[in-house]
Amino acid sequence: MLKVFGQPAATDVARVLTCLFEKDLHFQIVRIDSFKGEHKAPEFLRLQNPCGQVTFKDGDVTLVDSRDICRYISRKYEYKGNKALSGTGFLQRASIEQWLQAEAVNFEPPSSALVFQLTFAPALHMPPDEELIKQNEEKLSKVLDIYNSRLGESEYLTGDTFTLADLSHLPNSHYLAMSERGRKLFATRGNVARWSTAISARPSWKQVVEMQKELPGLL
DSSP states (O other), X not given: OEEEESOTTSHHHHHHHHHHHHTTOOEEEEOOOGGGTGGGSXXXXXXXXXXXXXXXXXXXXXXXXHHHHHHHHHHHTTTSSOTTTTOXXXXXXXXXXXXXXXXXXXXXXXXXXXXXXXXXXHHTTOOOOHHHHHHHHHXXXXXXXXXHHHTTTSXXXXXXXXXXXXXXXXXXXXXXXXXXXXXXXXXXXXXXXXXXXXHHTOHHHHHHHHHHHHSOTTO
16 A cells, blocks of 8 residues: 655645656555654654655655655556556656756745745744745746747646646645745746646646645644
C-alpha cells in the first residue's frame, strides 16, 4: 500500500496526491496536522525530513521531497494511468526536468510568499506585508512573462500533453487564484491564463481540491 503522510491542503502534499490520481494508483493518506503537533508523532518522525511537509512510503522506499516523489511515481508506475506524465521521449523528458527546476527555483519562492501574504495571512488575521507583496509580484511577473512566451508555442509547458512540468505548478497556482491580486498575475497574460485554467480543470486536481475541503484547516 502506498502511503502519503500530510494534509491535502499543504502544497507539497497536494502535488503528490495529484500525481497519484493521474496515475490511477490506490493509496492511503495519513493526515498529519502540524498545528496539533502530530508531525512529532514517533511513527512520523521515523519517516520524515524535519523540514518537509510531506512523506511518501512505498514498501521499503521512503521519500520526502514532493518533486522527487512525483518523479518516482511517474517512472515506477509509467504504464499506469496517464502514461505521458513523465514524457514520451528523451527530448520531452529533458524538457520536463528543465521546467521542474524552473518551477522549484523561479516560480515556487515568489509564489509561495504571495500565497502566504495574500491567502493565508488574511485567514490568520495577520496584516499583509505590502512591501514583500510588491517585491514578489515583480519577481513572479518576470517568471510568468517567460511562461507566457513559451505557452504561446504549445498548449502545455513541454508540448501538447500535460506532464509533471505542468502538474508541479498546480498547488501554488490554486492558492494564488484565491486572491484578486493573485488572479490578476495570470489573467493579464493570456497564454498563462489559458494554461492555468486547463490544468486546474484536470480531474486529478479536482479530486485533490475535494480532499482539501474535507479538512480545510486554515481556509
